[in-house]
Amino acid sequence: MSDITPTADALLMAKPAPRSRNMGQIIRWLLLFIGGIAMVMPIAYMISTSLKWPHEVYNVNLIPVEPTIENYTYVLEDGRFYWWFVNSIIIATITTICNLLFDSLVGYTLCKFRFPGRTIVFIAILSTLMIPTEMLVIPWYLMSQSFGWLDSYWGIMFPGLMTAFGTFLMKQFFESVPDDFIEAARIDGLNELQIWWTVAMPLVKPALAALAIFVFLGNWTAFLWPLIVTNSVDMYTIPVGLSGFGDEADVAWELIMTGAAISTIPTLIVFLIFQRFIIRGVVMAGLKG
Amino acid sequence: MANLALRRLTKSYGTTEVLHGISLDVADGEFVVLVGPSGCGKSTTLRMIAGLEETTSGIIEIGGREVNNLEPKERDIAMVFQNYAIYPHMSVKKNIAFGLRSSKMPKADKEKRILEVASILDMVPLLDRKPNALSGGQRQRVAIGRAMVRDPAVFLFDEPLSNLDAQLRTQMRLEIKKLHQRVGNTIIFVTHDQVEAMTMADRIVIMKDGYIQQVGTPAEVFHKPANTFVARFIGAPSMNLLDGIWDGETITLAGDQKVRVPALQTAAGSKVLLGARADDLKAGNPNTVLSGKVMLREPLGSETLIYVDTASGEIIAKADGRTPPQVGDAVTLGADPENIHVFDAKTGEALT
Ligand SMILES: Nc1ncnc2c1ncn2[C@@H]1O[C@H](COP(=O)(O)OP(=O)(O)OP(=O)(O)O)[C@@H](O)[C@H]1O
Ligand SMILES: [Mg+2]
Numbered sequence: 089m090s091d092i093t094p095t096a097d098a099l100l101m102a103k104p105a106p107r108s109r110n111m112g113q114i115i116r117w118l119l120l121f122i123g124g125i126a127m128v129m130p131i132a133y134m135i136s137t138s139l140k141w142p143h144e145v146y147n148v149n150l151i152p153v154e155p156t157i158e159n160y161t162y163v164l165e166d167g168r169f170y171w172w173f174v175n176s177i178i179i180a181t182i183t184t185i186c187n188l189l190f191d192s193l194v195g196y197t198l199c200k201f202r203f204p205g206r207t208i209v210f211i212a213i214l215s216t217l218m219i220p221t222e223m224l225v226i227p228w229y230l231m232s233q234s235f236g237w238l239d240s241y242w243g244i245m246f247p248g249l250m251t252a253f254g255t256f257l258m259k260q261f262f263e264s265v266p267d268d269f270i271e272a273a274r275i276d277g278l279n280e281l282q283i284w285w286t287v288a289m290p291l292v293k294p295a296l297a298a299l300a301i302f303v304f305l306g307n308w309t310a311f312l313w314p315l316i317v318t319n320s321v322d323m324y325t326i327p328v329g330l331s332g333f334g335d336e337a338d339v340a341w342e343l344i345m346t347g348a349a350i351s352t353i354p355t356l357i358v359f360l361i362f363q364r365f366i367i368r369g370v371v372m373a374g375l376k377g
Numbered sequence: 378m379a380n381l382a383l384r385r386l387t388k389s390y391g392t393t394e395v396l397h398g399i400s401l402d403v404a405d406g407e408f409v410v411l412v413g414p415s416g417c418g419k420s421t422t423l424r425m426i427a428g429l430e431e432t433t434s435g436i437i438e439i440g441g442r443e444v445n446n447l448e449p450k451e452r453d454i455a456m457v458f459q460n461y462a463i464y465p466h467m468s469v470k471k472n473i474a475f476g477l478r479s480s481k482m483p484k485a486d487k488e489k490r491i492l493e494v495a496s497i498l499d500m501v502p503l504l505d506r507k508p509n510a511l512s513g514g515q516r517q518r519v520a521i522g523r524a525m526v527r528d529p530a531v532f533l534f535d536e537p538l539s540n541l542d543a544q545l546r547t548q549m550r551l552e553i554k555k556l557h558q559r560v561g562n563t564i565i566f567v568t569h570d571q572v573e574a575m576t577m578a579d580r581i582v583i584m585k586d587g588y589i590q591q592v593g594t595p596a597e598v599f600h601k602p603a604n605t606f607v608a609r610f611i612g613a614p615s616m617n618l619l620d621g622i623w624d625g626e627t628i629t630l631a632g633d634q635k636v637r638v639p640a641l642q643t644a645a646g647s648k649v650l651l652g653a654r655a656d657d658l659k660a661g662n663p664n665t666v667l668s669g670k671v672m673l674r675e676p677l678g679s680e681t682l683i684y685v686d687t688a689s690g691e692i693i694a695k696a697d698g699r700t701p702p703q704v705g706d707a708v709t710l711g712a713d714p715e716n717i718h719v720f721d722a723k724t725g726e727a728l729t
Pocket of ligand 1: 390395413414415416417418419420421422569
């Protein structure tokens with residue numbers, strides 16, 4: 089602001105230091121620029137490759153010599169990709185909804201109720217964060233096998249329907265909901281479930297939005313577990329399916345990149361929807377009392 | 378509407394008892410203020426009445442019905458919190474309507490009731506606003522509206538004015554009092570501000586360390602404090618208290634000044650505290666209490682507080698606002714016999 093309407097004082101004081109301020113700004117821009125390039129490059133190559141003919145795939149040029157949308161027609165008309173896309177949508181959506189519900193229910197309970205064993209439960213949940221997925225895959229697999237969950241939606245989804253991270257995140261956010269709010273609602277005659285839903289949940293919307301984005305993206309891009317638990321091509325999710333695109337001998341990068349490019353669309357939509365809540369939520373947090 | 382009774386109410390957190398047997402009878406429609414220093418158990422008492430806190434022992438009755446084992450919503454009470462507890466994601470109207478959520482009233486009646494409450498509180502033009510577009514006083518009114526809308530038997534207020542600035546507090550104090558005269562529900566109001574207590578209450582309950590010190594009308598607790606704690610707590614400036622010894626007829630103060638007081642119910646030779654309020658100590662009163670030199674003056678406009686150094690200790694008195702004595706002047710102060718209080722030096726209990 090002060091750059092636009094500087095006061096006389098500010099002008100006088102700013103005079104000796106314009107050079108160093110410019111330098112600082114240049115360095116900042118430079119760093120941001122490098123960071124930006126690093127993040128945009130892979131995406132640019134993904135789109136560029138998806139527009140190339142197979143023989144051009146291994147050239148590093150960013151602009152395809154002979155751009156084509158042939159890959160897109162192929163992928164979209166290929167029945168397999170359609171199913172993977174549907175599978176991914178179903179799995180990521182259900183998992184996201186379940187996480188929003190379960191993580192916030194458990195987080196709310198751990199945050200707002202006092203009961204014997206509360207700390208132990210919380211520590212137990214947190215400690216699961218320290219075990220990497222790679223280690224859990226074997227017990228999950230054995231479990232799925234003995235319950236007959238292999239090669240099913242349920243089999244893909246069940247490990248992620250509730251996450252320790254989400255529970256922790258929600259618990260921390262519920263700390264910011266004043267106890268008075270909850271007690272006032274109790275006096276007004278709401279039961280505990282109604283209080284959670286009508287009073288507490290709307291106040292943690294930013295956290296829910298952030299969690300929704302995390303969980304959706306996490307499941308959308310999940311690879312290892314879906315690869316292990318699925319057998320039939322029809323049950324694959326996009327990452328699993330794309331990894332095997334092409335024939336046995338040769339990986340069809342242009343098709344993989346096309347699939348990847350298409351599959352970023354839902355993530356963009358999810359981000360755009362929920363990001364709105366994050367911004368609104370920050371505005372709301374400014375209200376005291 | 379209903380009366381409220383507390384019978385030997387106690388509360389312990391773990392092994393520490395914080396309330397030691399509170400007994401109180403509140404008549405239907407009465408405005409009772411619980412007042413006391415921080416940590417004395419006012420909020421705990423109120424929250425137990427509301428049902429937000431379990432009672433360790435004792436009985437709570439609302440409208441003649443024991444409510445100990447009832448949920449808050451079944452007790453027919455409404456509560457206004459210090460931080461208002463109005464929901465930032467709901468409009469004023471929704472917030473007020475929240476108090477009616479669990480009532481079985483037909484929708485049209487609810488609408489009518491909300492409007493009625495809003496107009497009593499002067500909030501009709503604000504009904505569609507969100508709380509973040511309201512001032513502190515308006516937010517507090519929304520909170521009161523939400524409590525009112527249900528027409529509860531008992532209103533509970535927990536320091537509802539302490540987040541407001543001084544001027545607004547005075548204004549809201551009046552508004553709540555007017556509201557009480559208009560709706561007539563029983564009110565239990567918690568505050569640590571003795572001025573609030575004095576100005577609003579029909580009866581004041583003064584608490585300290587989990588005990589009730591005195592229950593009485595504002596005039597009673599001001600003019601007949603039951604002990605030195607009440608004497609110091611109520612009234613500003615605090616009551617002067619001077620050490621002395623009762624010899625059966627007079628009290629001899631530390632500086633050998635003698636004060637005549639009516640007969641006391643205590644043995645001659647016992648140590649006592651002589652109490653007199655600044656308002657009652659006047660230069661020129663024929664019933665002389667003690668004399669000394671003016672050390673300091675605090676002009677308040679219509680009157681001036683004078684700090685007088687006497688042989689028996691420093692005391693505060695009031696003098697005329699226009700022609701107060703100068704610093705360094707010698708003054709002789711007296712008080713009417715009925716305005717002189719005597720307390721047992723050991724127990725602090727009143728002896729007059
Ligand atoms: N959950 C709790 N666990 C243990 N002790 C508590 C708890 N809540 C209150 N206390 C204790 O009970 C006593 C009374 O507390 P209370 O909140 O009723 O005080 P108060 O009179 O309302 O004070 P204030 O004017 O500061 O609000 C205090 O000594 C407090 O430390
Ligand atoms: Mg309190």
